[in-house]
Amino acid sequence: MLVGVQAEEAEKIAATYSDVFTAKILDAEQCKELKMGSYLGVAAASTNPPKFIHICYKPPNGSIKTKLALVGKGLTFDSGGYNIKTGPGSMELMKFDMGGSAAVLGAAKALGQIKPPGVEIHFIVAACENMISGTGMRPGDILTASNGKTIEVNNTDAEGRLTLADALVYACNQDVDKIVDLATLTGACIVALGPSIAGIFTPSDELSKEVVAAAEIAEEKFWRLPMEESYWDSMKSGVADMVNTGGRHGGSITAALFLQQFVDEKVQWLHVDMAGSVWNDKKKAATGFAIPTLVEWVVSNSAS
Secondary structure (H helix, E strand, C coil), X not given: CCHHHHHHHHHHHHHHCCCCEEEEXXXXXXXXXXXXXXXXXXXXXXXXXXXXXXXXXXXXXXXXXXXXXXXXXXXXXXXXXXXXCCCCCCCCCHHHHHHHHHHHHHHHHHHHHHCCCCEEEEEEEEEEEECCCCCCCCCCCEEECCCXXXXXXXXXXXXXXXXXXXXXXHHHCCCCCEEEEEECCCHHHHHHHCCCCEEEECCCHHHHHHHHHHHHHHCCCEEECCCCHHHHHHHCCCCCCEECXXXXXXXXXXXXXXXXXXXXXXXEEEEEECCCCCEECCCCEECCCCHHHHHHHHHHHCCC
């Protein structure tokens, strides 16, 4: 899937359910005006321009009691950049690196049909490709995200979190109460939990219970992993606020700690690392993982 195709699909969903959806697609220049330096750094090497997708759901009638955001990682292809992916099986499947955004758009399509009352939902995707060219970001570059925090890029293949950084800041700026982000983020999570269980990370026990309860109804497997603050030491930089990757150990935890730097403390936030569960290797096909859970979670937050 090309970046433009993903944006077109978002617009198609919004047009199909235009009674509840509005769609906005921001181009590179508009993202530059919003100072999304982290996201644009990832997109810089591709000839396919980035598309920042924002679909907003508002119920057809009644008041709104809760505002939610679903944020999906939308890397339509990930070469690894200058830290290029090597070895068999490491790059040819990287079209599925938009699995998080596919879940978000799939949930949007389902919720457009259900039309849950009392809830406003923002579906957000910072879509782009991570390629290699003379214009691309290099290891050692320093990027500035839209909340002003600086990031030393020590690995261009840890790109998903760079796109999510600006997407999370944008989501918080929509005055939402709760955010769930979904990403095929780390191989470390597959090592920890295998191919069919997604890791979840959140400082909020309440939000964790909500999502786990929704997953049980949806019959999908999630497992909460710790937000170990002491691991942040490996993410410190001598020239910026942080690096984008820490040490080899606990990689999915340090990735979650990185994302937390871009979430307003007033917002309840949960991160889903679904690197293993979006793809069925035997069937050589996408699984649609997390769509049922997201729909159940939104409905549980809607007015009864």
